[in-house]
Amino acid sequence: MESYTEENYLKVIYHLSNLTTGTVQTNAIADKIQTRPASVTDMMKKLAEKQLINYIKYQGVTLTEKGKATAVNIVRKHRLWELFLVKTLHFKWDEVHEIAEELEHVNSPLLIERLDEYLGYPKSDPHGDPIPDKNGNFDSPALIKLSKLKPAEKGIVVGVSEHSSSFLKYLDKIKLTLGTTVEMIEVIEFDGSVDLLIEDIRKNISREVASHILMRTT
Amino acid sequence: MESYTEENYLKVIYHLSNLTTGTVQTNAIADKIQTRPASVTDMMKKLAEKQLINYIKYQGVTLTEKGKATAVNIVRKHRLWELFLVKTLHFKWDEVHEIAEELEHVNSPLLIERLDEYLGYPKSDPHGDPIPDKNGNFDSPALIKLSKLKPAEKGIVVGVSEHSSSFLKYLDKIKLTLGTTVEMIEVIEFDGSVDLLIEDIRKNISREVASHILMRTT
DNA sequence: AATTTTATTTAGATTTATCTAACTTTATTA
DNA sequence: TAATAAAGTTAGATAAATCTAAATAAAATT
Numbered sequence: 036m037e038s039y040t041e042e043n044y045l046k047v048i049y050h051l052s053n054l055t056t057g058t059v060q061t062n063a064i065a066d067k068i069q070t071r072p073a074s075v076t077d078m079m080k081k082l083a084e085k086q087l088i089n090y091i092k093y094q095g096v097t098l099t100e101k102g103k104a105t106a107v108n109i110v111r112k113h114r115l116w117e118l119f120l121v122k123t124l125h126f127k128w129d130e131v132h133e134i135a136e137e138l139e140h141v142n143s144p145l146l147i148e149r150l151d152e153y154l155g156y157p158k159s160d161p162h163g164d165p166i167p168d169k170n171g172n173f174d175s176p177a178l179i180k181l182s183k184l185k186p187a188e189k190g191i192v193v194g195v196s197e198h199s200s201s202f203l204k205y206l207d208k209i210k211l212t213l214g215t216t217v218e219m220i221e222v223i224e225f226d227g228s229v230d231l232l233i234e235d236i237r238k239n240i241s242r243e244v245a246s247h248i249l250m251r252t253t
Numbered sequence: 254m255e256s257y258t259e260e261n262y263l264k265v266i267y268h269l270s271n272l273t274t275g276t277v278q279t280n281a282i283a284d285k286i287q288t289r290p291a292s293v294t295d296m297m298k299k300l301a302e303k304q305l306i307n308y309i310k311y312q313g314v315t316l317t318e319k320g321k322a323t324a325v326n327i328v329r330k331h332r333l334w335e336l337f338l339v340k341t342l343h344f345k346w347d348e349v350h351e352i353a354e355e356l357e358h359v360n361s362p363l364l365i366e367r368l369d370e371y372l373g374y375p376k377s378d379p380h381g382d383p384i385p386d387k388n389g390n391f392d393s394p395a396l397i398k399l400s401k402l403k404p405a406e407k408g409i410v411v412g413v414s415e416h417s418s419s420f421l422k423y424l425d426k427i428k429l430t431l432g433t434t435v436e437m438i439e440v441i442e443f444d445g446s447v448d449l450l451i452e453d454i455r456k457n458i459s460r461e462v463a464s465h466i467l468m469r470t471t
Numbered sequence: 472a473a474t475t476t477t478a479t480t481t482a483g484a485t486t487t488a489t490c491t492a493a494c495t496t497t498a499t500t501a
Numbered sequence: 502t503a504a505t506a507a508a509g510t511t512a513g514a515t516a517a518a519t520c521t522a523a524a525t526a527a528a529a530t531t
Contacts, residue, residue, distance in 0.1 A: 038487080038488090040487085040488065040489095060508075060509085061508070061509055061510090062507090062508060062509075070488090070489075070490090071489080071490065071491080072508075072509060072510085073489085073490070073491080073492095073509085073510070073511080074488070074489055074490070075509090076509065076510055076511085077487095077488075077489080077510095078488080078489095081487090081488095092496090092509080092510075093495090093496055093497065093508080093509055093510080094497095095509095120364070123341075123371065124364070124367040124368065124371055125367065126367065130363075133361075134359070134361045134363075134364050137359045137360065137361070138356075138359055141352070141355045141356055141359070142355065143351075143352045143355070145348075145352075146338070146342070146352050149342040149343065149344065150342065153341065153342055256517080256518090258517085258518065258519095278478080278479090279478070279479055279480085280477090280478060280479080288518090288519075288520090289519080289520065289521085290478075290479060290480085291479085291480070291481080291519085291520070291521080291522095292518070292519055292520070293479090294479065294480055294481085295480095295517095295518075295519080296518080296519095299517090299518095310479080310480075310526090311478080311479060311480080311525090311526060311527065
C-alpha cells in the first residue's frame with residue numbers, strides 16, 4: 036500500500052508526464068506539490084525503491100507500469116468523485132476539485148466499484164476529462180486546444196487543462212462551459228488572443244485562457 | 254485543525270465516555286485504538302495542550318466542550334456516510350463501518366451539508382444510532398437492552414451497540430434486524446440467555462448478543 | 472500496613488515526511 | 502570553452518506519531 040503522500044507524488048508525476056510525454060523533472064514536481072526540491076529527491080528514492088518509478092540521478096523520472104497503474108487508479112477515483120459531487124450533490128464544476136483531492140485517497144475498491152455503477156459507468160468527469168475504467172483503460176478523444184482552431188472552424192468544448200476555481204468561474208461567466216459550440220473568427224497576431232463566436236455573441240479571450248480549453252472539432 | 258490521528262483519539266474518547274459517563278482511562282483508549290498506553294499518554298498531553306481534553310496524570314481524561322464538539326462532528330460525518338453507503342450505494346449494514354472510518358476524516362463542511370440535505374436530514378444511521386445535526390444536537394430515544402425486557406414485553410429493535418461484521422451478520426441470519434418486533438418469553442437464569450419470539454418463531458440467543466441489541470418498548 | 476499487581480508515565484529511540492544550507496551536476500551563454 | 506546560472510542532490514535537523522524498557526503511582530490483596 037502507498038501512503039497518502041506517495042499517492043500524491045505518483046498522481047503529480049502522471050499528470051506532468053502526460054503534458055510532456057517524456058520524463059518529469061524534480062523542480063516541476065516540487066512546484067506542483069508545493070514542496071522543496073530536496074523533499075522531492077527524498078521521495079523519488081523511496082518510490083524508486085518500491086519500483087513505482089524509474090529514477091536516474093539528475094535525469095528526472097518516469098513511471099513504471101506499476102506506478103502508472105497506481106496513478107491511473109487515483110485519477111479514476113478523483114474523477115468519479117467529482118462527477119458524483121456535481122451530479123448527485125449538485126456542486127458546481129469549479130467547487131469539486133479540492134474535495135475530490137481528499138476523497139481520492141479513501142481506500143475501498145468496492146466503494147469505487149459501487150460508485151461507478153451508481154453513476155452508470157461514466158466515461159468523463161465534469162471537466163470533460165476521461166474516467167479510466169476498472170482496468171485503467173480510457174479513450175482519450177483527439178482534442179485540439181481552442182487556441183489552435185482555424186478561422187471559421189467550429190468545435191465543441193469538451194474539456195479544460197486547468198482546474199483552478201478562478202479559471203472555471205471565468206469560463207462560466209463568459210458562457211464557455213462544457214458542450215458549448217464555439218466558432219473561431221480570428222487569432223489576433225499582436226497578443227495571440229482569439230476572437231470567437233460563443234452562442235452568437237462575439238467575444239475576445241486571451242491566448243492563456245484559450246490554450247487551456249480543449250475542443251473536439253465539428 | 255486536528256490531524257487524522259487526533260480525530261480518532263477524540264472519537265474513541267467520546268465513545269468510551271458515553272459508556273461510563275465518567276472519565277476515560279489510558280488503557281481503555283490504547284485497547285480501542287490498538288496502540289500502546291505510552292503512545293496514548295503522549296497524545297493525551299498533546300490534546301490537553303490544545304484544550305480538547307481535561308487531563309490529570311494517572312486520573313484519566315474527559316472531553317472539554319471544544320473536544321466534545323469536534324468528536325460529535327466526526328460521529329455525525331461517520332453516520333451520514335454510513336447511511337449514504339447503505340441507501341444510495343446499496344451496501345449491507347455490516348459492510349459500511351470500515352469505509353465510513355475513512356470517509357469521516359474528509360474535511361469539507363459543505364460536502365457534509367450537501368450530503369445531509371441529499372439524504373433528507375436523517376435522524377438515524379443504518380444501525381439505529383442517532384445522527385447529530387449541524388449544531389451537534391441529537392435526541393437519544395430512551396432505549397433498553399433486549400436483555401432487560403420483561404417476560405411478555407414487546408419492543409422494536411432500534412439499534413445495536415456493537416458494530417462488528419460478524420455480529421451484524423449473525424443478526425441478519427436470525428432475522429433480528431432494525432425495525433423487527435420482538436417479544437420476550439423468558440430469561441434463562443442459568444446462563445442469562447433469552448428466549449424470544451421473533452416474527453412468530455421462538456429463538457434463543459445468548460446474553461452477550463442480547464445485551465448489544467437496543468430496543469424501544471411498544 | 473506491607474506486598475504484589477495493575478495502570479500509567481517517562482526517557483530515549485524509530486519512522487515518515489519535511490526542511491535549510493551547502494554542494495554537485497548539467498545547461499546556458501558570452 | 503570557461504564562466505555563470507539553473508537544476509538537482511546530500512547531509513544533517515525537525516515535527517508527528519509511534520515504539521520499548523524502565524520507573525512510578527494507584528489499586529488490590531494478603
